Amino acid sequence: MNDIFMSEQRGPQTIVPPESSILPRPVTLSPDLAELIKKAATAEQLKIVLELVSAAVASGRFAEAARAFVTELATRLACDRVSFGAVTDGRIEVKALSHSATFSAKTNLIRAGASAMEESLDQRQTIVVPPLPTSPTQVIRAHEELARQFGAFTLCSVPLVEQGRVIGVLTLERGTEQPFDRRELDLLEAVGAVVGPILEVKRRDDRWLTRKAWESFRAQISKLVGPRHVGFKLAALTLTALTVFVLFVKGDYRVTAKTVLEGSVQRAAVAPFQGYLETAPVRAGDVVQAGQVLATLQDHDLRLERLRWISQRDQLAKEHRQVMADRDAAKVEIKAAELAQAEAQLALATDKLARAQIIAPFAGIVVTGDWSQQLGSPVDEGRVLFELAPLDEYRIILQVDERDIAPIRTTQAGTLLLSALPYESMPFKVTKITPVSTAKEGRNFFRVEAAFAERPSERLRPAMEGIAKIEVDRRLLVWIWTHEAVDWARLKLWSWLP
16 A cells, blocks of 8 residues: 555556445545655555545535544544634635534634634645744734634644645644644645545535535636636627527518418319220329320210111101191191100210210329229219319418417418428418318318419429428517427416416
C-alpha cells in the first residue's frame, strides 16, 4: 500500500478502502492530491486516511457521514473538538460537530467556529494557532477569539478543495499545549482533499428536490454571465432566438387530410337486355376511346327475331293492301293496327341488335369490371358490367378530421401530393364541404370536395391516394405546433371537471 503513494508517477491514482468499508466507486486522485498524500505517506498515516474515508462513506446520509467523520478525526488526532462547515452561498454553515448528534447554530460556540472557518475560507489557506515558524503571514483574529472564548490552546482550520473550489472547512481544537506540527498538517490536507469531495457529493444528494433544482438553475444562469462557457452562451443565445422566433413569427396554417381521386363523371355501362356474354375485350384499368367496344352480347336470337318480324310485317302489309282493295273499312283498320304492331316489334328487335355491342360513351379509363374470365355467362338486363371515368376531369375527395373542419371554407386553396407522384405538387381549390361525417379508425371525418386549379397531369388515375394540405391563414408558429395538444388538454380537463 505504501508503494502506491511513494511512486514518482504523476498521473491519476486510486485509493482502495479496506474490505470492511463500502465505497460507491474508487476515489481517483489528481497529481496534486497524490502529492499531498505522499507527504503523509507512512504506514500509520495511510491507515488513518483510509479509516477516515471509511467513516465518511459508511453512511448514506450527509449529516450522519459528516458527524462520523469529524468524530473519528477527533479521536485519531486527540482533539477536543472537530467541526465541519460547508460553503453555502459564499458563507460557512456548520454542518457537523464531533461527539454531538445535535447542536444549535445560534450558540456562541458555533458562531465563533463559523467565523474562524470563514477566515480560512477567505484566505484559502490552512491556519494554525499558534502559527508554525514556516507559516506565512495570515489573519488569525477569529481563531484567536475562538481560542480565548472556549479555552483552546491550539487550533487548526483546513479548507476542503474540490477542483479548485473551496467546498468546506475543517476546524480542529485542542485544549492541551500540544501544537499541530507539519506532519499532522500534511495529513489533514491529504484527508481533506480525499474526504471533502465525498462529503460534498453526499451533501448534494441529500438536499430537497426543489433545492437541487434551484441550485442547478443558478449554476446554469451563472454560466451566462461569467467569463467562460462560450459554447453554453452561444447555445443559450440560439435557443433564445429560436424561442422568440416561434413566439412572434407567423407561418402558414394548413390543415392536412388524406385524399383520394375520383372521376368528375363516372358512367356505368350496363347490359341492355337479358342475354349471354360473348366478348369482353377490356377490363378495369384499361384506357378506352369514345365509341370503343367494351363487350358484346350474343345476338343470334335477336337476328332470328328480327327476321321473323320482317317476314310478319311484309305479310301484314300485303294483307293490308288486299283489304284496302276490297274497300272493307273495318278490316282496313284492323290490318293497319297489326301492321303498326309488327313494325314496332321489328324496331325493338333492331334496336336490341344494335345495342348488343356495349360501347364507351367517352374517352376514359375503365374503373371497375372484368368479364374476361366469364365469357358465355348469362347477364340480366340492367346489370352493371363496367364503370368508366374520364382521364382529364377529376374531383379531389379530402377526409378532414372533425377537429380541423371549423376553419375550412369553400374557395380555399391547397396543395396535393399523391403517393404515386410524390415529387409533383398539384394546386387545388375547395369546392364543397359535405355536412355529414363518417366514422373511420375511431374518429369522425368530413367529406370535402375540391377541384384542380390547373389542368391535371395525364399520369393521374382514379382511386389514387395522397395527402392534401388546405391553406387556412397565417398564425403564430407556436400556436400551429401546439394547438392540437392544447385542444386535447382542454377537452380532457373539461371532461374531468365536475
